[in-house]
Structures are given as structure tokens and as C-alpha cells.
Amino acid sequence: MSGAARIVARLNELNGLSDDEAGLTRLTxxxxxxxxxxxxxxxxxxxxxxxxxDGAATLVGRQEGLRPSAKxxxxxxxxxxxxxxxxxxxxxxxxxxxxxxxxxxxxxVKPPFAIEVLAFGDEEGVRFSTSLTGSRAVAGVFDEACxxxxxxxxxxxxxxxxxxxxxxxxxxxxxxxxxDVLGYVEVHIEQGPVLEAKGLPLGIVTAINGASRGEIVVTxxxxxxxxxxxxxxxxxAAAGAExxxxxxxxxxxxxxxxxxxxxxxxxxxxVNVVPGNARLSIDVRSxxxxxxxxxxxxxxxxxxxxxxxxxxxxxxxxxxxxPAAPCDPALMSALERALIRCGHEAFALPSGAGHDAxxxxxxxxxxxxxxxxxxxxxxxPDEFASEADIASALAVLEDFIETFGAEA
Ligand code: CO
Numbered sequence: 001m002s003g004a005a006r007i008v009a010r011l012n013e014l015n016g017l018s019d020d021e022a023g024l025t026r027l028t029x030x031x032x033x034x035x036x037x038x039x040x041x042x043x044x045x046x047x048x049x050x051x052x053x054d055g056a057a058t059l060v061g062r063q064e065g066l067r068p069s070a071k072x073x074x075x076x077x078x079x080x081x082x083x084x085x086x087x088x089x090x091x092x093x094x095x096x097x098x099x100x101x102x103x104x105x106x107x108x109v110k111p112p113f114a115i116e117v118l119a120f121g122d123e124e125g126v127r128f129s130t131s132l133t134g135s136r137a138v139a140g141v142f143d144e145a146c147x148x149x150x151x152x153x154x155x156x157x158x159x160x161x162x163x164x165x166x167x168x169x170x171x172x173x174x175x176x177x178x179x180d181v182l183g184y185v186e187v188h189i190e191q192g193p194v195l196e197a198k199g200l201p202l203g204i205v206t207a208i209n210g211a212s213r214g215e216i217v218v219t220x221x222x223x224x225x226x227x228x229x230x231x232x233x234x235x236x237a238a239a240g241a242e243x244x245x246x247x248x249x250x251x252x253x254x255x256x257x258x259x260x261x262x263x264x265x266x267x268x269x270x271v272n273v274v275p276g277n278a279r280l281s282i283d284v285r286s287x288x289x290x291x292x293x294x295x296x297x298x299x300x301x302x303x304x305x306x307x308x309x310x311x312x313x314x315x316x317x318x319x320x321x322x323p324a325a326p327c328d329p330a331l332m333s334a335l336e337r338a339l340i341r342c343g344h345e346a347f348a349l350p351s352g353a354g355h356d357a358x359x360x361x362x363x364x365x366x367x368x369x370x371x372x373x374x375x376x377x378x379x380x381p382d383e384f385a386s387e388a389d390i391a392s393a394l395a396v397l398e399d400f401i402e403t404f405g406a407e408a
Contacts, residue, residue, distance in 0.1 A: 003099050004391035010043065010095045014079070015087035023084040023381050028122040029057060029160040036079045040094060040119050047102035049117060055170035056142065057161060058134035059119040063101060066112045072176070073111075073404070074138070074184040074364075075100075075397075076118030078356055082126050086383030088373065093187040094119045096390065100397045109402055113182055120356050127151045127160075135359035140175030176364070183331050183365035185400070186357045187393055189385050190349075193376025200347050201389040202396060204335050205368035207287035208351040208358040209256075210324035212296055214282050216243060216303055220312035222268075222276030233274050237266050239310045240278035246302040247282065250295055256350050257286045257295055282316070287324050287350035325358035328365030335367055338400040344392065369393060 001009070017039065018024045019032040026032040037059050041051045044061030051061050059079075065072075077093025097117045104111070118138060125131025130146040147158040147168055161168045195203050220236035244261045251259030263281035282299070286292040300316050307314035336346040351368060360366040371393045374384040 003394050004387045007095050011087050014091050025083045026081040027127040028080045029164045047098050054174050055167050056134045056137040057121040057166050061117040063115045065114040070113040071182045072114040073182040077186050078120040078123030080121050082124045082379050085379045088189045088385050089379045096187050132359050135356035137171045137174040139359040139363045181364045184360045185367045187369045189373040190370040191353050191378040195372035201372050201392045203370040204348045205351045206348045208325040209285040210289050211285045211322045213320040214318035216280040216316045218278040218314045223274040225272045234311045236278040237275035239312045242306045254291050259284045325361035327367045331365050331367035338396045342395045
């Protein structure tokens with residue numbers, strides 16, 4: 001069996017470990033997550049890795065380097081999922097790392113540095129309101145307060161971790177020392193359509209986009225749709241519609257920027273009422289924080305201009321601000337050289353979605369390799385990455401580790 005075929009077989013096996021009969025649902029610290037930890041742990045041991053489950057339920061598989069004092073390269077992704085998920089989002093990055101190490105070992109290649117494969121168990125944040133706790137623990141930015149967050153059934157994360165066999169009091173010790181780590185590298189499906197549109201199997205991530213989220217509340221005056229002349233209206237929905245188009249235009253005004261109104265509500269709307277209110281969500285993302293800030297400022301100004309012209313009031317509040325996580329230039333160029341040696345174009349793109357890798361922002365060098373996914377759809381049961389593309393990613397990862405070894 002080829003390496004890629006074994007990866008696909010293993011992803012299929014993991015796909016069978018679900019908390020839900022109908023599809024793949026593997027929420028953090030659930031029975032299916034436990035079975036996935038056991039299975040991945042067995043694969044890690046088969047590849048010669050020493051395994052342990054850390055205090056935040058990250059499965060760690062470690063291989064020592066030739067030099068005992070050497071630094072550690074971190075590889076990994078997550079093995080939890082959303083509800084009704086696809087089988088590639090997360091597990092691919094874990095299974096491909098195990099396979100790459102197994103193949104290097106079979107070829108007698110022993111890197112001078114140590115390598116850890118990290119199978120994080122809390123990337124998606126579906127069960128508890130907080131997420132990325134596994135990678136944040138390794139990065140040294142774990143927030144103790146999230147141990148007290150509770151799921152819908154009232155179980156705290158602390159209780160769930162203990163029931164899972166983890167010791168939450170040991171989480172602080174998981175923080176890796178920057179001086180001991182070479183970096184963190186994650187392989188993940190793109191979850192977007194860019195690589196497919198370019199006709200490329202792989203891409204190097206430039207940064208994980210920063211994101212701002214908030215709300216725009218528009219207040220006009222409700223009125224009778226039959227009696228209120230058009231020129232006397234203060235229609236909040238019409239103003240909201242103009243805001244939607246302004247946000248779309250601003251989103252398209254800078255490279256890699258995206259801006260979205262995903263929710264547009266009219267409270268007490270009726271067929272014969274001129275809308276007096278509208279509530280819009282706003283989501284703006286960019287790999288460059290300065291561009292995102294400029295876009296937010298521009299949207300705020302346009303919202304006020306539209307409101308004034310239409311004699312309504314509008315208030316925009318930004319409730320969530322996550323800075324971008326730029327990838328490390330040295331790791332990116334090492335990946336780029338591996339891509340070129342493997343016969344691929346070294347194409348780079350930002351990540352629109354969040355990933356465990358962003359936990360390492362400002363803590364240690366991070367990089368990501370994206371694999372093309374069909375139609376750009378994910379997370380969904382029909383998400384798909386081809387065995388041929390997975391074979392390409394495996395070859396690049398192997399080459400990266402091997403030559404990084406020579407260069408490190
Ligand atoms: Co993912």
C-alpha cells in the first residue's frame with residue numbers, strides 16, 4: 001500500500017469514530033474522541049513514537065533527535081470535529097505527519113532534531129464556547145478560566161478533562177520553551193476554492209487571517225406601507241441594504257480582504273410595514289491587520305454617510321478582534337523549496353479559516369501547507385481531497401523534514 005493510500009484508509013477508519021450514527025460528529029472529550037485518541041496513539045506507536053496524553057487532551061507522539069540536546073519540530077492538527085463534519089478537516093494533518101515519519105524511518109533517515117506529532121482535541125469549539133485549548137496549552141497561552149466553561153449539559157471543561165483521564169493541573173507545564181522549539185507546521189485541507197481554481201494541489205499559507213466581528217444596528221421609523229409616501233420614509237431595511245452593498249464593495253477593495261454581512265434581520269417585519277429597524281452582523285478578515293483596521297474604519301464611515309443621507313441612525317459595534325497570525329518566512333521558504341523539489345509551483349495564499357497554528361502567533365515560528373479540496377467545500381460530509389493530492393503533500397512534508405534536518 002502506498003503512503004497516501006494508507007493515509008486515506010486511516011482517515012476512513014477515523015471517519016467511523018463518531019458520537020452520532022448519522023454522520024461524523026466527534027466533539028471534544030466525547031467517547032468518539034477517546035476512541036480516536038486510542039487509534040491514533042496505536043498508529044503513532046507503530047511508527048516508533050513515544051505517546052502520551054497531555055493535561056489538555058492533546059495526544060503527543062514524540063521521536064527523539066540524533067542529538068540529545070536538539071530542538072523539537074512540532075507537527076500536527078486536530079482530531080475533534082464539528083457536527084456532521086468531513087473526514088479530512090483536521091485528521092489529515094495528524095495522519096500525514098505520522099506517515100511521513102514512518103516513511104523516513106523506513107528509509108533510515110534520522111533527523112538530528114526531535115519531532116512531536118500533536119493531535120489536538122479542541123480546535124472546533126462546538127461543545128464549549130472556547131476553543132484551541134490544546135494548541136494554546138502547548139504555545140503557553142492557555143487561559144485557566146476556560147476550565148470553568150460549561151457545555152449545554154452543564155459539564156465543565158475541567159470535569160470533562162478529568163473524566164477523559166487528563167490532569168488539568170498539569171496544563172501549565174505543557175508550555176513549550178521558545179528556545180527549545182524549531183517551529184510548528186500544520187498540513188490542512190484548504191477549505192476554500194482557491195487552489196482548485198488555480199489547478200494546483202498544494203499551497204503555502206502566508207498568514208492565518210485576522211478577524212473582526214460585530215453588529216450594525218439601524219434605527220429608522222416604522223410606518224404604514226400604504227399611507228407613507230416614498231419621499232417621507234426613514235426605512236431602516238433600505239439603509240441596511242445599502243450597507244450590505246457598501247460592505248461588499250469595501251471587501252473587494254484590497255487584496256485578500258473579505259467582508260461579509262451574514263445576518264440581516266428586521267424585527268417585527270410585516271408585509272404592510274415600512275421597516276423601522278434592521279440588525280446586521282459584520283465579519284471582516286485579512287492576513288494584514290492594518291488592512292482590516294482600515295476596512296473597519298471605512299465601513300464605519302460609510303455606514304454613517306448612508307444613515308445621514310437616509311435620516312436613520314446607525315451604530316456599529318465590533319465585539320471580537322483576533323489579530324492575524326503571519327507564517328514564519330524561514331519555515332515558508334523551507335516549504336517552498338520542498339514544493340519546488342517535488343515538482344510543484346510554490347503558490348502562496350492566506351488562510352481564511354482559523355486553525356490550531358494561530359495559537360502559536362508571537363510564541364514560535366509557524367507554517368501551514370494547504371491541500372486542495374474539491375469544490376472548496378468544508379467542513380461538510382462531502383468534503384474531499386484526492387489520494388493523488390495527499391500523495392503530493394506527503395512527498396513535500398517528507399522532503400521538508402529531511403532537508404530541514406540537513407539545514408537545521
Ligand atoms: Co480544521
